[in-house]
Amino acid sequence: MKYSNKAVLAAAIAAASTQVMANGLALNEQSASSAGSAYAGRASTAANASTLYGNPAGMSRLDRAEVSGGLAFIDASTDISDAEGQLAPGLPVSGTNDGDMVPFTTIPFGYYVSPINDKLHAGIGVYAPFGVESDYEDSFQGRYQGVTSMVQVVTIQPTISYAFNDSVSVGFGPTINHISGELTSKVPGAAFAQINPAFVNAADSDVEIEGNDIAYGFNLGTLIAVNDRLDWGLTYHSKMDFSLEGDTTVSGSPLGTVLDGEYDAELDITMPESVDTSVSFQATDNLDLYMGATWTRWSRLEGIEVENSGVNPLLQAQFGTITEELNWEDTWSFAVGGAYQLNPKWVVRAGYATDKSPTSDADRTVRIPVSDRDIYTLGAGWSPTADLTFDAAYAYINEEKGRVSQDTYSADFENSAHGLALQATYRF
Template sequence: MWAALGVVGLLAGFSGGAAGAGFQLLEQNASGLGNAYAGTAAAAEDASTVFFNPAGMSALKGRDLAVSINAIRPSAKFSDRGSSTTGPVPLGSNPGGDAGDWSFAPALYYVHALSQDWTVGISVNAPFGLKTQYDPSWIGRFQAIKSELRTAAITPTLSYRINLSTSVGLGIRAQKAEAELTNATLAGIAQVEGDDWGYGVSLGLLHQPTPATRLGLAYQSQIEHKLEGDLRLAGTVTPVRAEVTLPDIVTFSIAHQLAPRWELLSDIAWTNWSKFKRLDIVRKSDGAIVSSTPENWEDSWRFALGVNYRYSQGWKLRAGVAYDQTPVRDDFRTARIPDERRFWVAIGVQYKPLPNSALDIGYAHLFVKDPSIHRTEPLAPAFTTMLRGEYDNKVDIVGVQLSHTF
């Protein structure tokens, strides 16, 4: 357990760069990346089912290990369309460069069958993450410079096979969150940092109505984080706190064997982003709000379709597409999260050098609708900044995974 907690700390330093809607990290394995994460709650192909649907552990035999890492490269380039200020400090014309950069999402999964019906497992991964960073002198510096959220979670799980066709699963998640926000003020650069541990559950159901079809239903509960840390500005340090609720997620998946070589996967997921109403930074000493940002996000849906082709005993080819709604409303979009809906196109390949070992490689490109922003921020009496423009966004993801059955 202590070794796993050490890995959690390491993962918290890696995670960032959301590729899912909002700041969700879908990239929790590489075997699913090639299918655009279609069928995640029903595939139960390797030990990563611990995260996607703990009931799927009952479909595995013996002891299974999966280790994966996804490299995520978001790109967000701003073009000004008439930003302005009412204050004495000119905004300039620097568009901020590319606010996206490479980040990495590693994950570790292990499954152990205790008996014919009972199976235990554990996952260590980073379910949420975000990082945007602009040039410090960019035109929108009074609204955002750096925004980063890192999470790392450890989830012990248990599954029970009710009968030959139905299994259920349960996981208890402990999740660490770390956040950093910076922006310019009239007194200099303000930096807020905070961290917290939060706790939640995951539930799963796997049902196989026919030998060729599996149905999966998975639920991940919301996790409330009460971040505590410091606000640093002009040489002073002020203890502050902020509450952030990471949403619950419901996923329904189908995996169907169309023919001996062909498998069809589908996925529909709902994420309860409407919990994210506003982000308040509160001074701990007296409860005064030092910064408040209305968010007013909406619930989002994701739809995915994938296919696998078994070329030979050693090779499997994957492909998938997905449509991912954004929870961000146009009139509340911020420079910290310039999110919009996206369309996934993914491919992947699996190579099995041995019957009990597999290497997966996946790639996905996300076509992101160009988001617009028109946001006014008050900084002081009679001093406001208005950021107005458009973004050119895209995301590329490359993943590698090693799986082994003992």
């Protein structure tokens, strides 16, 4: 029998956060003003400088220079039930299933946009398009599939937009994307039984993996005023090709320093491209309605292979080449929302989104325990002066129950989360 360590850079990058408003491993927390309407009109509305991410063509709709930034706060919870674990027939795995593995998370974002002339705008943004942070208890019954996952992708996007006329504008921004990952898991003593049968009852070993890289991409958008009341927008977020380099560290193995060591790890992975489209309709002088859809090419993540070099020959079977099948599928998400202008100072928003999971019961893992989800949002904007606006949004995320079935562990996972986004915009 072969025991493979799944706690590799591959798992870190493919790990999915149960706490964010986008499914898979994507983050949606780049704008509090858009969050209030469940991002339904993100590609067709330019409320502030955060349009640099939602649709860079929208910068042409901003009359003055402005800076906009904020924070999103996520509080997630997971219920784990019907858990089972075994290394092999007759070798059960005991452990806990607390489910409290997602720490309270903060996601920052910031943008600056300025008109150059009547047709040309320029700006720059910093945001997080992908990320995850989870930490199971050390005694977790599924610890051989994963314990800790931390992945951060931070993007810097210089951007320009050009307005051909009052109706049509385009925007383009190259992206500089830095990815870093750190994760841990346990390896059972039985994994070393081929070296010495007595190791079948040995204590767990620890594995820690770290890696990072920089990749380049771009965002491209167009925004069209179909008529005085209807706007249509389309945004393309390109793929990102990462070649991570890092370290795989093994410690606490049955033979101690004989088997323990640090090995060089390499991983090639592509973050998928996505297409976001939406329409914004001014139903009345005070009411705007939004409808949007997003397609993401998750099928790029069929599986991942990590190469570790310098591995002790006795550990080659466990840590030489590590593969993990994902079999993810492309997904569509859909959203509807609206904004109502109560008076010149206050606007209120609401929205609903449905977001399909890229994985299924057949392929779901403890690092990717996401299922189809529904998202309900409320938001508000307050402008005490014409130069200053504060936006806030609340989201409740509810997922369907999904089954995790892996080599040594299976259980039902049911996730939910509360999110709060705050943003300030200053115009000058």
